Every structure is written in structure tokens, then in C-alpha cells.
Amino acid sequence: MTTVHAEIIPTGGDNTADDPAQRAQLITGPTGQSFHAVTEQVCGIAEARRPPKAWYIAFAIASVWLTILGVMILYLVFTGIGVWNLKIPVAWAFDITNFVFWVGIGHAGTLISAILFLFRQKWRTSINRFAEAMTIFAVVCAGTFPGIHVGRQWMAFWLAPYPNQMGMWPNFFSPLLWDVFAVSTYATVSVLFWYMGMVPDLATFRDRSKTKLRYYIYGILSLGWRGSNRHWHVYEKAYLLLAGLATPLVLSVHSVVSFDFAVSQIPGWHTTIFPPYFVAGAIFSGFAMVITLAIPARELFGLKDFITMRHLDNMCKIILLTGSMVGYAYSMEWFIAWYGQSPFEQFHFMNRYLGTMGWAGIIMVTCNVVIPQIFWFKFARTNVWIMFTVCIFVNIGMWFERFVIIVLGLHRDFLPSSWRDYAPSYVEVLTLIGSFGLFTVLFLLFCRYLPMMAMAEVKSILPMAHANPAVHGKDAHRFDYNPDSGSEQEIAAAGGH
Amino acid sequence: MHTAETTKPSIAPEREPQLWGVLAEYGNVDDLLAAAKVVRNAGYTKWDCHTPFPVHGLDGAMGIKKTILPWLVLGAGLTGTTVAILMQWYVNNPGTEFASWFSFMASYPMTFSGKPYWSLPPNIPVAFELTVLFASLCSFFGMFILNGLPKLYHPAFTNGRFKRVTDDAFFIIIERADLKFHADATTELLRSTSPVAIDQVKD
Numbered sequence: 269m270t271t272v273h274a275e276i277i278p279t280g281g282d283n284t285a286d287d288p289a290q291r292a293q294l295i296t297g298p299t300g301q302s303f304h305a306v307t308e309q310v311c312g313i314a315e316a317r318r319p320p321k322a323w324y325i326a327f328a329i330a331s332v333w334l335t336i337l338g339v340m341i342l343y344l345v346f347t348g349i350g351v352w353n354l355k356i357p358v359a360w361a362f363d364i365t366n367f368v369f370w371v372g373i374g375h376a377g378t379l380i381s382a383i384l385f386l387f388r389q390k391w392r393t394s395i396n397r398f399a400e401a402m403t404i405f406a407v408v409c410a411g412t413f414p415g416i417h418v419g420r421q422w423m424a425f426w427l428a429p430y431p432n433q434m435g436m437w438p439n440f441f442s443p444l445l446w447d448v449f450a451v452s453t454y455a456t457v458s459v460l461f462w463y464m465g466m467v468p469d470l471a472t473f474r475d476r477s478k479t480k481l482r483y484y485i486y487g488i489l490s491l492g493w494r495g496s497n498r499h500w501h502v503y504e505k506a507y508l509l510l511a512g513l514a515t516p517l518v519l520s521v522h523s524v525v526s527f528d529f530a531v532s533q534i535p536g537w538h539t540t541i542f543p544p545y546f547v548a549g550a551i552f553s554g555f556a557m558v559i560t561l562a563i564p565a566r567e568l569f570g571l572k573d574f575i576t577m578r579h580l581d582n583m584c585k586i587i588l589l590t591g592s593m594v595g596y597a598y599s600m601e602w603f604i605a606w607y608g609q610s611p612f613e614q615f616h617f618m619n620r621y622l623g624t625m626g627w628a629g630i631i632m633v634t635c636n637v638v639i640p641q642i643f644w645f646k647f648a649r650t651n652v653w654i655m656f657t658v659c660i661f662v663n664i665g666m667w668f669e670r671f672v673i674i675v676l677g678l679h680r681d682f683l684p685s686s687w688r689d690y691a692p693s694y695v696e697v698l699t700l701i702g703s704f705g706l707f708t709v710l711f712l713l714f715c716r717y718l719p720m721m722a723m724a725e726v727k728s729i730l731p732m733a734h735a736n737p738a739v740h741g742k743d744a745h746r747f748d749y750n751p752d753s754g755s756e757q758e759i760a761a762a763g764g765h
Numbered sequence: 766m767h768t769a770e771t772t773k774p775s776i777a778p779e780r781e782p783q784l785w786g787v788l789a790e791y792g793n794v795d796d797l798l799a800a801a802k803v804v805r806n807a808g809y810t811k812w813d814c815h816t817p818f819p820v821h822g823l824d825g826a827m828g829i830k831k832t833i834l835p836w837l838v839l840g841a842g843l844t845g846t847t848v849a850i851l852m853q854w855y856v857n858n859p860g861t862e863f864a865s866w867f868s869f870m871a872s873y874p875m876t877f878s879g880k881p882y883w884s885l886p887p888n889i890p891v892a893f894e895l896t897v898l899f900a901s902l903c904s905f906f907g908m909f910i911l912n913g914l915p916k917l918y919h920p921a922f923t924n925g926r927f928k929r930v931t932d933d934a935f936f937i938i939i940e941r942a943d944l945k946f947h948a949d950a951t952t953e954l955l956r957s958t959s960p961v962a963i964d965q966v967k968d
Contacts, residue, residue, distance in 0.1 A: 303817060303933035429856060437856040437873040441880070446890040453898040460905040468818070472931040491915035494922070495930045497814040499912040501824050502832045506908035509838050510901055517897045524890055727933075728818040735822050736795050 276301065280572045284581045284650060292578060294391050294729055299573035303727045310469075310721045311476055313569045319716050320568050327712050333705020340699045341412075345421050353693040357681040362696040363417040365670040366703060368525055369553070370410035371451065372546075372666065374458070375518055376554020377403025381461060382514035385507075391582055393725040394574040397469075398565065398714070399558050400462040405710040406557075407455045409703045414447070443527035450524035457517055461510050464503075467493050469719035522546045529673065535616040536677040539604065545597035552590035552636070553666035555583050556659040563656050565715065574721055581649045587662065588643040594669075595637035612682070620676050624689050628672045635665025782967035785920040786940040787951050788927070789960035794820050797935040800958035801826040804937060807954055811943035815921070815936040834911060838904045845899030849892040858882050920968035927966075938966060 277283045279297035286292070299305045313319075344351055354361055377399040384392040415424050427448045429438050438445050470490035477483040493499070523543035530542040559580065566575040605617040621629040639661045642648040648655070675690050714720070727733055791797040801814055805828050814823055859874040859882060874882050909915065921927045921938060930936055937960075939951050955963055 307932045429852065435871045435873065439875050439877075440853040440857050440891060441875070441877055441887045443890075446894075449891045449894040453894040453901075456898060457901045460901055464905055464908070468931065472817075475928040475931045487917060488915075491909065492917045492919060493914065493931075494919055494927075495815040495817060495936075496912075497816060497820070497823050497827060498829060499914070500816065500819040501829050502834055502908050502911050504819050505832050505834050506904045509835060509904040513897050513901050513904070517894075517901075520890070520893055520897075524894075527890070724818040728820075733794060733818060733820070735798050735820075 277576075281577075282650065283576050283578045284646075291731075292391075294394065294576070294578065295573055295726060296576050297573040300730060303730065303732075306721075306723055306726050306730070307472060307476075309570070309573065310719055310723050310726075311472060313715065313720055314473065314717060315476065315478075322564075322568055323712060323716065326708065330705045330708035330712060333702050334709050335702075335705075336698050337412075337702025337706055340695050340702055341416055343695065344416060344699075349417070349419055351693060351695045353691060353696060355688060357686050358675055358678045358688060358690040360417075360674050360678065361671075361690055362692050362700055363413045364528075365667065365674050366700055367410050367413035367417075368546075368670040368674075369667045370406045370413070370703065370707075371454075371525055372522065372550035372553045372670075373557045374403040374406035374410065374454070374554065375522060375547070375550035376558050377401070377406075378454075378458060378461075378514050378518040379551050379554065380558070381465070382511040382518065385511045386515060390729045391579055393722055393729055394576075394579055395558060395562060395583075396725070397462075397465065397722040398561065398711075398720050400458065400465070401711065401714045401718070402554075402557060402561060403458050404455070404462055405707050405714070406554075407451070407458060408710065409707050411451065411455065412703065412706070414451075443524065443531045446524045447528055450521045454517060454521045457510070457514055461514055464507065464510065465722055465725070466719060467491060468495065468503075468724040469722065471495070472723055473719065519547055522550045529677070534677050535610070535612040536601075536620070536673065539601065541597055541600055541604075545594065548590045548593035548597065549636075549666060549669060552587060552594055553662060555587050555590070556662035556666070559583055559587075559655055559659045560663065561711065563652050565720070569715065569720065571721070574726065577650050580652070580655060581646075584643045584649040584655060587640055587659070591636055591640035591643075591662070595633075598633060598637065616677065616680070619680055620672060623676070623680070625676055625679065628668055628676060632665055632668040632672050635661040636669060639665070782923070784941055784948065784965055785968035786938050786942075786946075786966040787948070787955060788921070788924060788964045788966050789937045789955040789958065790926055790962045790964070791935040791937070791959075792961045794935065796959055797937070798822055798826050800937055800955070800960065803954065803958050804939065808945055809939055809943050809951075811940040811946075813938055815927070815930045815938065817931055817933060817935075820935075832911060834904065834907050837907045838900045841903030841907075842896045842900035845895040845897070846892050848899070849895035850888060853888045853891060854883060920966050923968065924964060924966050926962065926964055934961075 276298075277293050277296040277300075279299075281296055283293050283296055293300060295306070299309050352361070352363070354363075377396075380392050380399040381396045381403075384396075415421065418424050418427075426436075427438065427445070438448075467490055470486050471493035474483060474486040474490050477486055523546065526542035526546035529537035530539060532538065562575050562580070562583075566572050602617055605613045620626065621633075639658055642654065642658060648658070679690055680687050789800065791800060797814060797816070797820065801823060804812055805826065814820075814827060816823070856872055857874055858872055876882070921930075921936075926934070927936065937955065937958075939946060939955070941948075945951075952963060
């Protein structure tokens with residue numbers, strides 16, 4: 269498509285208009301008019317002598333939190349799981365809540381990079397790189413929690429099936445083991461996808477490097493990429509394949525996470541709605557996190573040409589959609605509790621909102637279902653302050669959703685004598701805060717040292733990246749290869765030159 | 766006999782850079798596509814286009830054959846499924862004790878709720894995950910291996926212009942190793958395709 273826009277939308281301008289006669293301008297301002305400007309903008313972030321002051325402040329705070337995480341984990345390992353306030357029947361609480369929360373955050377990154385790629389949503393190119401980075405860092409945080417909750421953390425490798433002198437193997441009937449495979453596969457594939465997408469951009473860094481050190485580091489990381497079209501051909505195919513593989517994978521990961529609950533027989537857990545409900549919730553919370561990160565990032569690093577109002581508007585629409593799916597799931601759980609006529613199930617859902625810990629259920633519904641409804645209105649989808657506030661609420665609400673499912677599912681056991689309310693110990697609270705430190709430190713380092721935008725992909729959606737139909741005929745891109753004929757006639761017949 | 770020659774050091778002298786190929790730079794996609802068709806029609810085989818991003822239509826214009834990568838990935842995926850099913854069948858099944866020559870290879874059958882040792886449904890999640898894992902590893906490493914990467918040195922990197930290939934410039938390089946290559950004629954052909962610049966690549 270080579271539509272020449274009547275006027276260039278200035279940086280930070282409103283490009284949310286949907287005129288079917290014209291393609292929306294995805295990259296605004298002067299950046300959208302030249303390949304070199306894209307390179308300059310993105311490389312400038314990593315090549316600046318110093319990052320913005322706010323980067324240092326954020327990094328300092330996040331490093332303190334990260335240190336707290338380290339100290340809390342060491343305290344846990346040296347003392348034992350008793351430092352957490354887990355007592356039967358509440359044997360899972362903050363640990364698994366945090367795990368599910370962080371895995372869910374990651375899902376938006378894969379949705380943006382893989383599913384939106386398959387749907388040919390070109391606006392994804394501005395946000396996919398850092399959304400993928402967010403995925404990986406979220407999975408790092410997620411992986412920490414099952415690792416440290418096992419009791420004897422130094423035996424965590426027993427989760428892996430390997431021949432050993434004890435003659436013991438894991439139990440493949442257990443959803444917890446499926447989880448090990450699902451999350452580790454997800455982490456691996458996310459890293460591969462992220463790195464592969466980054467290789468051409470790392471080559472840009474290499475070619476622009478002013479110092480020997482940068483030249484060698486980015487030179488090695490970019491593996492000698494030289495933009496060869498014979499390479500691009502295989503690369504694009506591999507990218508498509510990875511997107512096609514990551515799409516069912518991301519849907520499977522949160523489904524398997526939900527099996528941890530759904531396959532057991534606790535009221536409130538044992539439902540077939542869990543897999544789709546968890547996946548929708550994961551994408552919901554993940555998009556909220558993408559917006560939470562994107563809004564400060566576009567301000568700080570001057571990326572308003574890339575992450576335009578249209579991108580934020582689109583993401584808000586996805587939040588509205590997935591938030592409503594989550595709301596549907598909540599109401600369907602109520603309906604099934606009534607329709608199924610199981611007294612335990614009915615008790616659970618009354619207890620979820622009206623019991624001693626009902627406040628958690630109310631927070632969950634308010635933040636996840638009620639507040640995002642404001643995104644029906646366009647003024648909310650185009651105002652960064654409203655967006656940011658709503659997304660913070662969604663993050664809180666989605667954390668509470670997992671807390672409600674896990675803790676409120678457990679704290680009223682079948683046997684009333686073992687009923688118990690749960691409150692976290694300070695170690696659990698600080699570990700949660702610390703995991704945000706880990707996430708933020710990794711993300712800030714990424715912003716500073718790696719290409720934050722998929723430059724090659726952004727360039728490929730600029731209007732001048734496509735063949736001009738006036739020169740090559742309108743089917744220029746359908747120029748199929750025929751090894752038996754390479755003559756002028758064949759070229760001409762194919763509508764070419 | 767000249768004494769000067771006998772006193773030469775025994776190690777190979779530093780080689781003069783030699784012509785490796787001819788490079789043409791283009792300012793936009795349209796010129797590159799048109800030039801690619803010209804070079805292809807002229808019958809060259811050892812040549813390549815270098816672009817900052819994948820240019821659509823260029824594969825056809827260059828006549829690149831479809832990659833076999835999808836078939837490799839399919840094979841890897843099926844391998845993953847098979848490995849996962851066999852592993853789970855072996856590990857939790859009392860019927861595999863015949864293979865327990867060593868204690869660490871013995872299977873570890875477990876009974877839960879009177880369910881059978883072996884049934885397919887609970888083994889599907891792990892089988893699915895390993896299918897995706899094997900296929901993804903294959904598409905990642907397969908892509909780099911088929912492309913001959915990592916290859917940290919390439920003669921094109923010696924050309925100063927080529928630094929912009931990852932920024933905003935488009936190149937065609939015809940290698941001297943091509944049977945049809947002739948320094949003057951090839952340069953002339955490229956000159957006819959309205960390039961921004963023409964240069965030699967030395968190695």
C-alpha cells in the first residue's frame with residue numbers, strides 16, 4: 269500500500285480516526301517519513317551517553333526492591349517455608365498467586381508478537397519488542413515462585429525427568445508436572461522468538477557502534493547478520509513458524525496453569541471454564557502491564573511517534589474485550605453454582621463475596637469488570653492519565669483474582685473445624701514487592717542496552733517500504749518463482765518490469 | 766637466483782585485497798526490485814540483495830526457491846510428540862521393567878484413584894509442549910544453519926557503504942565467483958539499473 273497521506277500527523281497527534289478510504293498512519297511525525305529517522309530514534313536511546321534522569325531514579329528504587337527479594341529468598345531457604353504464613357488448609361497463597369499473576373502478565377507479549385502477527389495487525393510492530401521483553405522478564409519472576417515454594421529448594425531439579433540412582437520418576441498424571449513442561453517450554457520459545465526478532469536490530473547497533481567494545485558485543489550478538497535477502501527469506505519463514513507455534517503454546521500455558529486448580533476437586537476450582545477464563549484473564553492483565561510500561565517509556569525515551577494514540581487506543585479496546593470476558597466468566601461461575609445445585613459450590617461463591625475475606629472478591633470484581641468499562645468511551649482510550657490509572661487497577665484486580673481463587677478456595681475447607689482466615693507474613697509481602705524489583709531492573713536494563721523497538725519491522729510497515737504499484741504492476745508482490753522459466757517474457761507475463 | 770627472494774620470511778606474505786564482487790547501492794525499494802529482475806534475467810546465480818528489512822516481492826524478483834525449513838520443523842515437531850509419548854509411557858508404566866537392566870532406568874509406576882497406569886489423555890499436555898518445544902528449537906536453529914550464520918566475517922563488511930544496509934540503504938552484490946561475472950560487463954549491467962552508487966567489494 270503506497271497511499272500518500274494528505275497530511276503528516278505530527279508527533280503525539282491523534283491518528284485514531286478510522287477512515288476506510290485511507291490506511292491509518294501507524295508511525296506519526298517525521299519518523300514515519302524516513303527509514304533513517306526510525307534508526308536514529310531507536311538507536312539514540314541506547315547510544316545516548318546517559319539515560320534520562322528518571323531512568324536512574326527508577327533503577328535505584330528497583331535495585332533496592334531486587335535486593336529485598338534476594339534477602340527474603342535467602343531467609344526463606346536458610347530458615348524454611350515456615351517464614352511464610354502458610355497453614356493448613358491454606359497451603360498455597362502468595363507464592364502461587366504471584367506465580368500465576370506473573371505468567372499471566374507474560375501472555376500479552378506473546379499475543380502481540382505471535383497472534384497479532386498471524387492476524388496481520390501491523391500496529392503490533394511498535395510494541396512487540398518490549399512486550400516480548402516484558403514476557404521474558406515476567407516469566408523469570410514467575411519461575412522464581414514455584415522454584416522457592418517447594419520446601420527443599422536445592423532439590424527443585426527433581427521436577428525434571430532424568431534417570432537417577434533412586435529409580436524415581438515424576439508423575440506424569442499430575443498437572444503440576446504439566447506446568448513444569450508448559451512454563452519451561454514457554455520461557456524457551458519466548459526467548460528464541462525475542463532473540464530472533466532482535467538479530468537484525470542488533471546488527472544495526474553493530475553497524476553504528478562508535479567504540480570497539482560495542483562493536484564486538486553487538487557484533488557477536490547479531491551473529492554476522494548482513495540483511496541478505498536469501499537470509500530474510502528463511503528468516504521470515506522461521507518467524508512465521510515460530511508465531512504459529514507460539515500461538516497455541518501461549519493458549520496452552522495458561523490452560524495448563526489453570527489445570528493446577530481445575531483438575532483438583534476443591535469447590536470453586538473444579539470447573540471446566542477455567543482454561544479459557546484463565547487465558548482471557550492473562551491477556552487482560554498482560555495488556556494492562558504493557559500500557560503501564562508503554563506510557564512512561566514513550567514519554568521518557570521520546571517514542572511518541574512509534575507508540576501513538578492509535579496503539580494505546582487499540583490496546584484499551586483489547587483490555588475492554590478481555591475484561592468483559594473475565595466478567596462473563598465470573599457471572600458464569602455464579603450461574604453454574606446455582607444451576608449445578610452443589611451445596612459446597614454454592615457456599616464457596618457466597619463466601620467469595622460475603623465471607624470473612626469477601627473484600628478480596630469485591631476488589632477483584634470492581635477492578636476487573638467495573639472499572640475497565642470506562643474504555644467504552646473514546647475520551648478514556650485517548651487520555652494517558654485515565655488509561656494509566658485504569659491499568660494500575662487492572663493489575664491490582666488481576667492479582668486479587670488469583671488470590672481469591674487460591675486463598676478463598678482453600679480457607680473454607682470441607683471440614684469446618686479446619687477453617688482459617690489467611691493473612692500474609694511480612695516475608696511474603698516483601699517477596700511480592702521484590703519480584704517487581706526484579707522485573708523492573710531487567711526491563712530498565714533492556715531499555716538501555718537493547719533495541720527497544722523492532723526497527724526492521726517498523727521500517728517494513730512504512731509506506732515507502734512497499735513496491736509502488738505504478739512501477740511494478742499491482743501484483744508485484746505475487747511474483748512467484750518458476751525455476752523452469754526465467755526469461756524476459758515470463759517476467760513480463762507476471763506483471764513485472 | 767635473486768638473494769632478495771631467498772631472504773623472504775617463510776610465513777605467507779600479507780595478501781593484497783582482491784576483487785570479491787561488485788556492489789550497487791539503491792535509494793529505494795522500487796529501484797532495487799527493478800534491478801533485481803534485471804540481474805536475475807541476465808543469468809547471474811551468485812548474487813544477493815541486502816536490505817534493512819524484508820522487501821516484499823523481492824523473493825519473486827530474485828527467483829529464490831522456497832525454503833525447506835517448514836518440513837524440517839514438521840519433522841522436529843513429530844519427533845517431539847513421539848519422544849514425549851514414549852517417555853511418559855516408559856516412566857509410569859510397569860510393563861517397561863524389561864528395560865531395567867540398571868536400577869536408574871527402572872520405571873516408576875504409580876496408582877492414583879484406581880486409574881490405569883497408561884492412558885493417553887493425561888499425557889497430552891506434555892506431548893503438546895514437547896512438540897512445540899522441538900519444533901521451535903528447529904525453526905530457530907534451522908533458520909540460522911540454513912543461512913550459514915553465525916558468520917561474523919563477510920567480505921561485504923569491508924566496504925564502508927555497506928554499514929548502511931541495516932539502516933536505510935539497499936544493495937545488490939554480484940560475486941566474482943559467479944561464472945557469468947566479468948568485472949566490466951557486470952559493473953556496466955548494474956550501472957544500467959539506476960543505482961545511487963557502484964563500488965567494488967574486496968577481500
